[in-house]
Amino acid sequence: MSATKASRIGEETRIDKVNAELVTLTYGTIVAQLCQDYDSDYQEVNKQLEKMGYNIGMRLIEDFLAKSGVGRCANFRETADMIAKVGFKIFLNVAPTVTNWTSDNNQFSLIFDENPLADFVELPDDGRAQDELWFSNILCGVLRGSLEMVQMQIEAHFVSDVLRGDDTTEMRVSLIRYIEDEMPPEED
Amino acid sequence: MRIINKAGGLIYQREFQPGLRKLSTNDYLVLAGTFHGVHAITRTITPKLPLAPPSTSPAVSSPGNTAPATSGYSYPNPGVPTSGLEFLETDKFRLTCFQTLTGTKFLLFTDPLTGSVDTIMNKIYELYADYVMKNPFYQLEMPVRCEAFDRHLGAWLRGRT
Amino acid sequence: MAAPPRHVSMLSISNSNAGTPQSASSDKPQTPQPPSTPQQASGLRVPSNRKTIYDRHLNRSRNAELSRASFAYLFAEMVTYAQRRVTGIQDLEKRLNEQGYPLGLRLLDLLFYRSTSTSSSALSSSSTSSSPPNRPLRILPLLHLIHGPLWRLLFQRSADALEHSVSPDTPNEYMITDNDPLVNTYISVPREMNMLNCAAYIAGVIEGVCDGCGFEAKVSAHNQPTEMWPSRTVFLLRFGDSVMEREKVLERSGIK
Numbered sequence: 001m002s003a004t005k006a007s008r009i010g011e012e013t014r015i016d017k018v019n020a021e022l023v024t025l026t027y028g029t030i031v032a033q034l035c036q037d038y039d040s041d042y043q044e045v046n047k048q049l050e051k052m053g054y055n056i057g058m059r060l061i062e063d064f065l066a067k068s069g070v071g072r073c074a075n076f077r078e079t080a081d082m083i084a085k086v087g088f089k090i091f092l093n094v095a096p097t098v099t100n101w102t103s104d105n106n107q108f109s110l111i112f113d114e115n116p117l118a119d120f121v122e123l124p125d126d127g128r129a130q131d132e133l134w135f136s137n138i139l140c141g142v143l144r145g146s147l148e149m150v151q152m153q154i155e156a157h158f159v160s161d162v163l164r165g166d167d168t169t170e171m172r173v174s175l176i177r178y179i180e181d182e183m184p185p186e187e188d
Numbered sequence: 189m190r191i192i193n194k195a196g197g198l199i200y201q202r203e204f205q206p207g208l209r210k211l212s213t214n215d216y217l218v219l220a221g222t223f224h225g226v227h228a229i230t231r232t233i234t235p236k237l238p239l240a241p242p243s244t245s246p247a248v249s250s251p252g253n254t255a256p257a258t259s260g261y262s263y264p265n266p267g268v269p270t271s272g273l274e275f276l277e278t279d280k281f282r283l284t285c286f287q288t289l290t291g292t293k294f295l296l297f298t299d300p301l302t303g304s305v306d307t308i309m310n311k312i313y314e315l316y317a318d319y320v321m322k323n324p325f326y327q328l329e330m331p332v333r334c335e336a337f338d339r340h341l342g343a344w345l346r347g348r349t
Numbered sequence: 350m351a352a353p354p355r356h357v358s359m360l361s362i363s364n365s366n367a368g369t370p371q372s373a374s375s376d377k378p379q380t381p382q383p384p385s386t387p388q389q390a391s392g393l394r395v396p397s398n399r400k401t402i403y404d405r406h407l408n409r410s411r412n413a414e415l416s417r418a419s420f421a422y423l424f425a426e427m428v429t430y431a432q433r434r435v436t437g438i439q440d441l442e443k444r445l446n447e448q449g450y451p452l453g454l455r456l457l458d459l460l461f462y463r464s465t466s467t468s469s470s471a472l473s474s475s476s477t478s479s480s481p482p483n484r485p486l487r488i489l490p491l492l493h494l495i496h497g498p499l500w501r502l503l504f505q506r507s508a509d510a511l512e513h514s515v516s517p518d519t520p521n522e523y524m525i526t527d528n529d530p531l532v533n534t535y536i537s538v539p540r541e542m543n544m545l546n547c548a549a550y551i552a553g554v555i556e557g558v559c560d561g562c563g564f565e566a567k568v569s570a571h572n573q574p575t576e577m578w579p580s581r582t583v584f585l586l587r588f589g590d591s592v593m594e595r596e597k598v599l600e601r602s603g604i605k
Contacts, residue, residue: 015416016416017416018417025452026452029452033448037434052426052430059321059328062321066316067317116415130393165393167396318418324429326537
């Protein structure tokens with residue numbers, strides 16, 4: 001499927017809305033709670049956020065498939081377009097740029113121009129958060145969880161974030177392998 | 189209506205018509221497991237193009253698209269995976285199976301004359317995505333006990349008839 | 350006045366303008382907000398393209414919308430996470446309440462800021478107040494602020510009912526009803542936990558708003574289903590003694 005067709009699906013899929021600030025603030029309070037529970041051990045917070053995202057991804061994929069009506073992707077490049085132009089468009093109303101492909105077509109970057117989760121956010125000025133915390137790390141987990149449900153094992157991490165003082169927010173996504181379908185049960 | 193999880197376990201069942209014959213719980217589980225197995229087999233035996241398509245049981249109609257990555261054969265529609273059994277029909281009822289890309293199966297037993305089963309399936313899938321998957325108290329792959337799902341599904345089907 | 354002790358324990362990750370409580374008194378409508386000189390001449394790095402909270406207008410997201418599903422997933426994950434760390438339903442509700450509390454404080458500032466910086470009627474259209482709401486001094490204006498503007502900001506509609514306790518024993522109790530709380534849309538609570546109402550999160554938001562206004566209160570969410578509204582929820586607000594005493598004093602001096 002072409003990238004333009006993906007954008008069209010992203011634009012046209014009907015979705016129920018809520019106030020964006022409610023979402024942003026709710027995410028903020030989740031991160032703040034984690035920072036509190038893990039005593040500002042930001043590595044651990046990153047890990048927990050990724051885990052939460054993974055749980056969300058495994059559920060969110062059904063919504064994505066049910067509402068967008070898209071079928072299976074033919075290759076990973078198509079998957080990338082689908083994530084950026086349909087997935088992010090539906091769930092966060094942004095369409096990150098897909099770029100920096102490796103030559104084997106197994107790795108790409110998503111560059112976020114806008115990130116509603118991080119709207120109005122400033123990291124704690126404790127000399128560590130800007131070096132250690134990936135505020136939007138939940139998104140990496142969401143990608144991992146949702147793609148695993150459609151038989152792709154991937155790894156995703158942020159490499160830069162405007163909240164850290166970087167000029168861009170960039171996530172790196174790598175395909176590890178396609179998960180083979182389980183064999184049919186032999187009994188009966 | 190039935191929902192079968194990825195491992196072939198029955199996680200939801202509900203009758204929308206009064207007077208349907210009830211089976212024992214065990215029979216329902218067997219039905220789900222058997223169907224799951226048969227479904228998987230129909231998928232693996234999906235014919236590949238260069239071979240003459242072997243005729244399957246007349247009651248089983250599986251669409252001809254295949255994409256077995258392991259074979260050297262070519263196929264009409266590469267990239268479209270094999271789907272397995274999609275419907276079974278008898279004189280009196282029709283069983284439609286819709287498998288999501290994530291492996292969950294929705295089974296619908298209807299009158300053979302019921303139209304637009306696809307629309308019904310899509311709506312059921314949407315309601316499932318909403319009221320089951322977004323419920324924090326639902327554990328993945330476990331039996332579905334979500335009051336809001338029952339309620340909305342019932343209300344939507346009532347609205348159609 | 351009871352100093353809300355929870356203010357200080359809050360983390361400094363600042364969504365919105367929580368760091369600048371004085372913004373409520375801003376009398377310069379439509380000027381770029383918040384303060385151009387952050388009060389902590391901060392050690393934080395900023396991107397060279399100036400995409401910081403100080404460079405972007407606070408009303409930018411005012412009418413912005415996001416997928417309801419995204420909210421549902423985040424909220425569900427919050428509930429799941431909280432559930433792993435608590436022992437009972439009360440404990441769970443307390444935790445959800447605590448997670449909502451900081452939102453209340455922040456939204457309060459946002460409400461004031463927007464009500465002073467706009468001449469349009471979005472906030473002042475409340476049938477009860479002809480002028481834009483200022484910081485409420487009495488209980489009733491505070492309740493109207495919650496029932497109207499706060500609810501509209503969060504859910505695009507007012508709450509469904511506002512009542513005062515009829516019992517003479519509990520004059521400090523007020524009830525705000527939502528027939529179909531957004532947060533519970535997709536949630537089915539298992540039968541063995543039927544006392545639980547996840548809208549405790551919103552109760553926390555309300556508590557934050559009350560505290561932020563200087564009204565010490567305890568707020569809880571209760572299931573009151575009807576045939577037509579199966580997830581109807583009543584938010585019970587119990588104001589503290591100090592608030593009730595102050596009410597009497599203010600009443601005598603004729604302040605509304």
